[in-house]
Every structure is written in C-alpha cells, then in structure tokens.
Amino acid sequence: SSGTTSKQVNNEQDVRFVGFLGTVGEGSLALAAIIACTAGFATLGDWQGYYTSFATNGIDAFVQGGGGILASIPGISESFGRTLLAVMAILFAATTMDTGVRLLRYIVQEWGTIYDIPVLTGKGLSTVLAVGCCLALAFGSGGGGEGGLIIWPLFGTTNQLLAALTLLVLSVFILKQGRPTVYTLAPFSFLLFMTVWALLTQLRGFYDNEQYFLLGLDAVILVTAIWVGLESLSALRKAASESRESSA
Incomplete structure (x- = not known):
C-alpha cells in the first residue's frame, strides 16, 4: 500500500x-x-x-x-x-x-x-x-x-512524526464516534515522545559536528513536533466535548 x-x-x-x-x-x-x-x-x-x-x-x-x-x-x-x-x-x-x-x-x-x-x-x-x-x-x-x-539523517524522525500525525487524526475521528481511543492514542504518545527524544539527541550531535544546515532543519522539525503535541491536546479536548454533547 x-x-x-x-x-x-x-x-x-x-x-x-x-x-x-x-x-x-x-x-x-x-x-x-x-x-x-x-x-x-x-x-x-x-x-x-x-x-x-x-x-x-x-x-x-x-x-x-x-x-x-x-x-x-x-x-x-x-x-x-x-x-x-x-x-x-x-x-x-x-x-x-x-x-x-x-x-x-x-x-x-x-x-x-x-x-x-x-x-x-x-x-x-x-x-x-x-x-x-x-x-x-x-x-x-x-x-x-x-x-x-x-538530509537523510532526519528521515527517520520526520517519518515517525508523520505517523504520529496519522494516529492523531484517527484518534480524533474515533473519539468523535464515541469509541475507545486507547488503541491509537497509546502508539501516538509513544511515537511523539520518541520523535522528540530523537530530535533532541540529533540536535546535540549536529551542533557538535558543526552541521548547521541539519541543525536548522532539526530545530524546525522539533518545533513542529512540539506544535503537534499541543494541537493534539486541543483537538482531543474539542472532540471529547463534542462527543459528550452529542450523547447528552
């Protein structure tokens, strides 16, 4: 696929x-x-x-x-x-x-x-x-x-960040349907945590090796990962509220 x-x-x-x-x-x-x-x-x-x-x-x-x-x-x-x-x-x-x-x-x-x-x-x-x-x-x-x-060293983190985004979208959709979200939220949380961890580790390595181009890209992806985390909280909170209102 x-x-x-x-x-x-x-x-x-x-x-x-x-x-x-x-x-x-x-x-x-x-x-x-x-x-x-x-x-x-x-x-x-x-x-x-x-x-x-x-x-x-x-x-x-x-x-x-x-x-x-x-x-x-x-x-x-x-x-x-x-x-x-x-x-x-x-x-x-x-x-x-x-x-x-x-x-x-x-x-x-x-x-x-x-x-x-x-x-x-x-x-x-x-x-x-x-x-x-x-x-x-x-x-x-x-x-x-x-x-x-x-830019190959950053492929793994960007790939996992994309996977986390996919799981986030699925979690919001499932939550709006009033169905259990643990099956998607658990791997989403794990992927997001590991992505941020990997980005921080790479950030130090790029700085030590004076790879400033990769350092800048890594920083952008790190900010994006943090933004995804914040947006996920907002989207899930909104979806949970809509689910409660529809079931009331």
Missing part, C-alpha cells in the same frame, strides 16, 4: 479491504527481506564477509542472501536467483521514486486549488515542478546525485 492509495480507491467502502491487504503485503515483504538478509547465508564466514560493520552491504546482502535461498528451489540456479532479487530491488526503488513524485504532484495541484492558481491544478506544470524539486534535491550538492543523503 503506497501513499497514493487514498487517491486511487473508487469508493470509501473499499478502503478497509485495500488497506488491510496492503498492510499484509508490506509486512510480508519486510519479513521476506529480513529472512533474505539473515538466513540467506550458508555459513558464518559468509555472514561475517558481508556484515563487516553496521549498515554496510544492505542491498548486496539482500541480493546475495535471497539468491542463496532461491537456489534451494529445484530448477533455480543461484545466479538466476540473484538476478531476480536484483530486479526486485530496482523495482522497489523505482516504485518509491514514482510514489514520491506523484505525491509531490498532488500537493502542488492541491496548492493550486487552495490558493486559486488554475495553472497549478493541471498535470503538466505540477509534474514539471515535482520532478524539478526532486532533481534539485538530488543534484543540489553536485553532479553525483547524492544530495538527498545530506
């Missing part, structure tokens, strides 16, 4: 079915990747040869380990298995790029609708702007296309 699911379903009644199967698919894919990167090595020597240090040989380990597992199936050679896994990894990367560009295009189009700029509501210019932003991010620091790696 990608971030474009909400734009693609024909009917809201299909969301639960599509979302559930998408979650199962994502979970199965994650489990398969973990198995390929761990159980796919025949000996301890092979394992130590690939995992020489933390966060090294990620894609290579997935391809080699998965190829070794597929080679145990009759009729499939190890080289064919590795080729198949390499193609899968490339497809995952291409899908991620497609989703990112498409979501950015949606955002540009929605800006055009919100601020009454008709030229931005079409697919043409919005796509050009979306692709242009991606190219600027990738090649802004040079021709190697590694510009995105500059």
Whole structure:
C-alpha cells in the first residue's frame, strides 16, 4: 500500500479491504527481506564477509542472501536467483521514486486549488515542478546525485512524526464516534515522545559536528513536533466535548 492509495480507491467502502491487504503485503515483504538478509547465508564466514560493520552491504546482502535461498528451489540456479532479487530491488526503488513524485504532484495541484492558481491544478506544470524539486534535491550538492543523503539523517524522525500525525487524526475521528481511543492514542504518545527524544539527541550531535544546515532543519522539525503535541491536546479536548454533547 503506497501513499497514493487514498487517491486511487473508487469508493470509501473499499478502503478497509485495500488497506488491510496492503498492510499484509508490506509486512510480508519486510519479513521476506529480513529472512533474505539473515538466513540467506550458508555459513558464518559468509555472514561475517558481508556484515563487516553496521549498515554496510544492505542491498548486496539482500541480493546475495535471497539468491542463496532461491537456489534451494529445484530448477533455480543461484545466479538466476540473484538476478531476480536484483530486479526486485530496482523495482522497489523505482516504485518509491514514482510514489514520491506523484505525491509531490498532488500537493502542488492541491496548492493550486487552495490558493486559486488554475495553472497549478493541471498535470503538466505540477509534474514539471515535482520532478524539478526532486532533481534539485538530488543534484543540489553536485553532479553525483547524492544530495538527498545530506538530509537523510532526519528521515527517520520526520517519518515517525508523520505517523504520529496519522494516529492523531484517527484518534480524533474515533473519539468523535464515541469509541475507545486507547488503541491509537497509546502508539501516538509513544511515537511523539520518541520523535522528540530523537530530535533532541540529533540536535546535540549536529551542533557538535558543526552541521548547521541539519541543525536548522532539526530545530524546525522539533518545533513542529512540539506544535503537534499541543494541537493534539486541543483537538482531543474539542472532540471529547463534542462527543459528550452529542450523547447528552
């Protein structure tokens, strides 16, 4: 299930079915990747040869380990298995790029609708702007296309902050329905706490390493996280009040 699911379903009644199967698919894919990167090595020597240090040989380990597992199936050679896994990894990367560009295009189009700029509501210019932003991010620091790696250390915190926002919206909706919210509020509180903790930890690290660009971005995200926390209290209090009034 990608971030474009909400734009693609024909009917809201299909969301639960599509979302559930998408979650199962994502979970199965994650489990398969973990198995390929761990159980796919025949000996301890092979394992130590690939995992020489933390966060090294990620894609290579997935391809080699998965190829070794597929080679145990009759009729499939190890080289064919590795080729198949390499193609899968490339497809995952291409899908991620497609989703990112498409979501950015949606955002540009929605800006055009919100601020009454008709030229931005079409697919043409919005796509050009979306692709242009991606190219600027990738090649802004040079021709190697590694510009995105500059802000990569902040990806985890921003991703978890987005997850917290999603859980907050769900909590408010469920609360207005008069249903228990502990199942969404508990993970929301945990995610928000861990996000703020991670941001504070990174803030000190960026300052010590004189990475002032990341320091500024980290500060902005930290303020956003605090704002999300304050807004969550206000939204939940308002939703609880509306729920009590409707049930009275």
